[in-house]
Amino acid sequence: MEGLEFRRHRRLRQSQAIRGLVRETELTPSHLVAPLFVEEGLDERAPIEAMPGQSRLGLGPLVDEARELREAGVPAVLLFGIPAAKDEQGTGAYNDQGIVQEAVRRLKDAVPEMLVIGDVCLCEYTSHGHCGLLSPAGDIDNDASLPLLADTAVSLAEAGCDIVAPSDMMDGRVAAIREALDGSGQSETAILSYAAKFSSAFYGPFREAADSAPMFGDRQGYQMDPANARMARDEVLTDIEEGADMVMVKPALPYLDVIRSVREAVDIPVAAYNVSGEYSLLKAAAANGWIDEPLAINETLTSIRRAGADIIITYHAKEWAQKQ
Ligand code: PBG
Numbered sequence: 001m002e003g004l005e006f007r008r009h010r011r012l013r014q015s016q017a018i019r020g021l022v023r024e025t026e027l028t029p030s031h032l033v034a035p036l037f038v039e040e041g042l043d044e045r046a047p048i049e050a051m052p053g054q055s056r057l058g059l060g061p062l063v064d065e066a067r068e069l070r071e072a073g074v075p076a077v078l079l080f081g082i083p084a085a086k087d088e089q090g091t092g093a094y095n096d097q098g099i100v101q102e103a104v105r106r107l108k109d110a111v112p113e114m115l116v117i118g119d120v121c122l123c124e125y126t127s128h129g130h131c132g133l134l135s136p137a138g139d140i141d142n143d144a145s146l147p148l149l150a151d152t153a154v155s156l157a158e159a160g161c162d163i164v165a166p167s168d169m170m171d172g173r174v175a176a177i178r179e180a181l182d183g184s185g186q187s188e189t190a191i192l193s194y195a196a197k198f199s200s201a202f203y204g205p206f207r208e209a210a211d212s213a214p215m216f217g218d219r220q221g222y223q224m225d226p227a228n229a230r231m232a233r234d235e236v237l238t239d240i241e242e243g244a245d246m247v248m249v250k251p252a253l254p255y256l257d258v259i260r261s262v263r264e265a266v267d268i269p270v271a272a273y274n275v276s277g278e279y280s281l282l283k284a285a286a287a288n289g290w291i292d293e294p295l296a297i298n299e300t301l302t303s304i305r306r307a308g309a310d311i312i313i314t315y316h317a318k319e320w321a322q323k324q
Contacts, residue, residue, distance in 0.1 A: 025306045029073035029321035033313040038062050039082040040099035050205035052283045063110045072321035076115035090122035094151035101159035108160040118156035120166040129214040131168040142170050149173050150180035157186040167194040169222040178243035193244035196232035199223035202251045202277030232258045233265045251275040256307040263308025272309035279315040
């Protein structure tokens with residue numbers, strides 16, 4: 001074969017050591033956020049059928065879970081609440097004695113070094129299951145929802161949340177939340193905005209977990225059309241103008257191109273949410289023996305980082321971090 005010229009790419013793949021030396025994307029527990037569900041009136045853990053390995057947690061188990069995550073090197077949790085009662089206005093979301101507010105106080109007391117992110121949305125608290133208030137005609141009333149979302153953010157910040165994360169997709173909510181936080185002495189609380197949140201089938205298992213499926217209609221009037229990548233950048237830029245400290249793309253795997261595009265458009269931290277449906281697909285295939293679960297998790301998380309995410313919100317956080 002003398003004279004044959006070609007690049008020998010395999011030279012850099014010959015051993016663990018050389019592969020490590022040239023690896024472009026690092027994955028460490030310090031970039032992960034674990035979403036947790038806390039249910040009012042529950043003492044123990046209630047496994048979520050559609051999300052093997054995940055449970056709704058009472059306050060005691062929530063603290064245990066946070067401790068285990070912290071020991072594994074995961075620095076942050078994202079809290080979702082399941083209230084005992086719901087109403088048209090979603091009052092449980094902005095009640096200072098609400099389940100998440102209570103949970104934040106307990107967590108900050110027991111595991112003070114854990115960063116606590118509070119999800120800001122009404123859908124787990126409204127009887128109709130939509131993310132904002134409804135007008136008498138049954139449409140989303142964007143502007144009337146803003147003060148309630150702002151109250152939710154202030155209430156969570158006062159309970160001790162380090163970061164609030166609005167996931168409702170109402171227009172103007174980041175500005176409303178920033179103003180309300182600053183006006184109530186919470187100017188140090190950061191906003192992680194679910195800026196590019198798509199209307200996705202991959203939220204299915206979450207809606208079972210959080211009991212937040214809309215009673216009628218869908219979320220296409222406020223969440224983004226999966227076909228739109230340029231519009232995602234536009235959404236992100238608007239949220240930054242309104243005061244977002246970090247922005248999120250959600251879901252992650254079907255939107256890696258959007259993560260990349262947002263990464264290139266902004267200099268603030270970008271988070272990606274590896275959502276419930278992505279988790280459950282992987283778990284179901286693994287349970288059937290169709291894929292190697294640890295390898296698949298590793299590849300999934302690496303690909304989200306490679307696409308440009310600084311932060312990954314993932315239900316795999318504890319399992320993955322404990323193996324490092
Ligand atoms: C809304 C919210 C949802 C998720 C996070 N926040 C559901 C929705 O928009 O229907 C989904 C997260 C997941 O699927 O893991 N508060």
